[in-house]
Amino acid sequence: MLALSELTLSHFRSHRRAVLEVDARPVAIYGANGAGKTNLIEAVSMLSPGRGLRRAGMDDLIRRPESLGWKITAVLQSLNQTHEISTFAEPTQSRQVRIDEKTSPQTALGRIARILWLVPSMDRLWIEGAEGRRRFLDRATLSFTPSHAEAVLSYEKAMRERNRLLKDMVRDPHWYVALERQMAEAGAVIHMNRTNTINELNTAQANATTAFPTADLSLTNPDGGCETPGDPAALVDAFAQNRPRDLAAGRALHGPHRSDLGATYAEKGVLAKDCSTGEQKALLISLILANGRALTRDFGAPPILLLGEGAAHLDAGRRAALYDEICTLGAQAWMTGTGPELFGELGHRAQFIEVGDDTGASTVTQRDAP
Known part of the structure; x- marks a missing residue:
């Protein structure tokens, strides 16, 4: 198994503080545009080497107006081991990574986790x-x-x-x-x-x-x-x-x-x-799923998938097929959409998180399946 069980954000993008406890099932994240849904999956992408799914500069990840350093901590279940990961950056500084309380290079993240993503900016x-x-x-x-x-x-x-x-x-x-x-x-x-x-x-x-x-x-x-x-x-x-x-x-x-x-x-x-x-989006999804299937054989567990607005350009039948393939793969897929109805075909196979806005700060609330 490869999945996050805990995720905590501090002063990251629109989230002043967010704490999530999840299991290995897919995670359906919904809320209004601009509420901070993509910020959650971007935080997960920062648990892999590089600059994350939006390739942002480290200062761009800082929550405004506080302009304090940001921090992401997570508990990762990777094969038969549990790892505590933290990554953070102070203003004007490069980001740091700690794995199991030891300072580590970013490349070390790629050895304990496999994270793939597909976001709207990749549609073209x-x-x-x-x-x-x-x-x-x-x-x-x-x-x-x-x-x-x-x-x-x-x-x-x-x-x-x-x-x-x-x-x-x-x-x-x-x-x-x-x-x-x-x-x-x-x-x-x-x-x-x-x-x-x-x-x-x-x-x-x-x-x-x-x-x-x-x-x-x-x-x-x-x-x-x-x-x-x-x-x-x-x-x-x-x-x-x-x-x-x-x-x-x-x-x-x-x-x-x-x-x-x-x-x-x-x-x-x-x-x-x-x-x-629609065909271009379907081809991209096919490649992400193929990557996941190959990694399941190669790494020993399916990767964590990040799908931003993954249902966009998909009809209901193909959307249901996507969810079926993710569940068959056994991947913890973090998916965003504007409403819970977009994930209706998942039912109790997924866990649901509503993201809202409270006077400029994003809020996260875990909900029951619709």
Whole structure:
């Protein structure tokens, strides 16, 4: 089992203080727009490495007008262990993480928990720029391979240094050798991890009985200027050969930071970007569920799912199918919606939380199933 049993927020977004005690069932969160529903699932997303589901700066998470530091504490049931987690930040400071009362790097969160999310800002994933799709793929990759974050950080650090040399028009190759070697070593790992993840997701979709359309996934533009992007030596040669063009541009034009996630609606043979809004949302849900099924086998427990307005663009039949698949998976899914009727098909299979507003502060009240 992987689930939160306790969640406490202090001066986080609109919540001055919120305390929740929950079990492993799905959590249905409802309330008016602006009440603070998304803030709750954003808090859960902060129990994973990175900047959370809205990629906010740490100061943006502080409740106004108090402008005090924010803090999230949680009790996590992970496989056969119980972990106490806290993450917090003071104004203008970076966030800190403590696991079982020990200061820990953010990457340690990925080793004890797997958290996936789908929020409305991702609904345009297939029709906007490649950066969002890379982020989506890397989040899925992190769920299988937590060390992927270290490879990405190593690559980006070396690339920033190399870009600085390119902008300064440094032509002496000796300045580039070590940086390009670091980029190549990390880049080969990134490519391998992403490729493995795509294979996992394709397999999980192919082997599943689901009410949602499946997507054939691929890694597009993966070469980094070479034919074997998984080979560090080949990437080193490619970075060196591309250096003149990179000098002219003032930045690296090739490499895994330029890769893209390709997706095709399998049954129709239509690119995801050309599908209807409803089909695009259904494809995203299908990928999240496939990620969950694969992780259940790989990690030993289904991930925690965060679905912001997950019922949006879904008809009643497909909404019920989504809830059935979440319950079959056995995932603790934190879901938001404007009213309890959106979760009616869940009944007593879920626990219900109403979020309200009391003179500018969000309130949370646990309710019975409608």
